[in-house]
Amino acid sequence: MKEYIGRVVDGEITDLLSGVAALAIEGPKGVGKTETATRVAATTREMDDPAIKAIGEADVRQLLVGKKPILLDEWQHVPAVWDALRRQVDRDSSPNQFILTGSASPLTPPTHSGAGRIVTVRMRPLGLTERKVGSPTVSFSELLRGEKGPISGSTQVDLQRYVAEIVQSGFPGVRNLRGRPLRAQLEGYLMRVVDRDLPELGLRVRNPEGVKRWMSAYAAATATTATYEAIRDASTAGDGLTPAKTTVQAYRDALQRLWVIDPLPAWIPSYNLLGELSQPPKHYLVDPALASSLLGLSSEALLSGEGPTLKPRQGTILGNLFESLVALTVRVLAQSLEAEVKHLRTKRGEREIDLIVERRDKKILAIEVKLSSSIGDEDVRHLLWLKKKMGKQLLDSVVISTGSQAYRRADGVAVVPAALLGE
DSSP states (O other), rough: OOOOOHHHHHHHHHHHEEEEEEEEOOOOOSSHHHHHTTTTSSEEETTSSSHHHHHHHOGGGGGOOOOSSSEETTTGGTTTHEEEHHHHHHHHOSSOOOOOOOEESSSSSSSSTTTTEEEEEESSSSOOOTOOOOOOEEHHHHHHHHHHOOOOOOOOOOHHHHHHHHHOOOOGGGGGGOOHHHHHHHHHHHHHIIIIIHHHHHHOOOHHHHHHHHHHHHHTTSSOOOOOHHHHHHHSSSSSSSOOHHHHHHHHHHHHTTTTTBBBBBBBOOOOOOOBHHHHHBBSSSSHHHHHTTTTTTOOOOHTTTOOSSOOOOOOOHHHHHHHHHHHHHHHHHTTTOOOEEEEEETSSSSSSEEEEOOOOOOEEEEEEESSSSHHHHHOOOHHHHHHHHHGGEEEEEEEEEEEEEEEOOSOEEEEGGGGGEO
């Protein structure tokens, strides 16, 4: 038995099941949904098993009978179970009855949304906190409460280790792999998406290499707001054959349904304090290791500054992949606190802030991500601008870096090495 890697979402699942009848855990294949869910389930039904699927298609109600809670794993293979479960919860809403896990939205959507009956929770790959990279000394929850206390701590985690974490992946099943076996697993994961998962969603893939090129172009746009037209143009093979917009839209929609791409929405406050803000999302794959794999970039290549260029981006692709790693970590931590993560960019790009964490009361935590071990005044100027604009609505300002020391600057901005950020 391999050791279970504890997840931040474990606490969310326990908390939710104490009060809701049905919980759906959503996320990409290989992220650990089944392993996490089986730890709390009394009965498990694997819906991609032909025998179980046949029972569900004959009489879906039979899948809901058994010792509770019942885990319906990969439920999208029998979409009718969603509506059947919703009706069951209407009859009996006592907590801790059903857990659903899914790696894709079903081809045939449920008749009803499940709102009020089935609560959903998102599961992403392991963030740095869950990977036990370093010993955290800075509490994300305290930052989000706006306590603005002293910031301290030191770490020996350096740039090479962060690059290794980018390449190694946050998928639990490949955490112990290195070198060629790791590359083969990641490449196999991506090819499985193209060859099997997309067709299972009803997308007819006439040109698998074209899909792969588009995904590579999307990876090159990591942590940017590059237009989809720019990504589409970058996905040509040099033969001038640009895929049609409708084709690309189908790729994008399907990959989002598989939770393979994980775009970050723009932050648009309900009150107009900042003037005109840009609304395009930032582009991220669900795991930066998938991006480095698509781009064929090893740790050595990233550290030497190799990588493609797709505007708008400054510096090397490594900076964007480090931002992707930090964004993954922050999204995992923020979700546990019922907060949303977005980004800020003015329409002409004069002001940008990498991550805006928004609480339920709309107060925000602003985070910049810097691939640097030292932070100067230039690195915090957008944070100070936002502080001036937002006043008390801004809980705190943070720069997450690759440095060794956590501290608070004289201007109030917290500087936190990524390895020192914890729950």
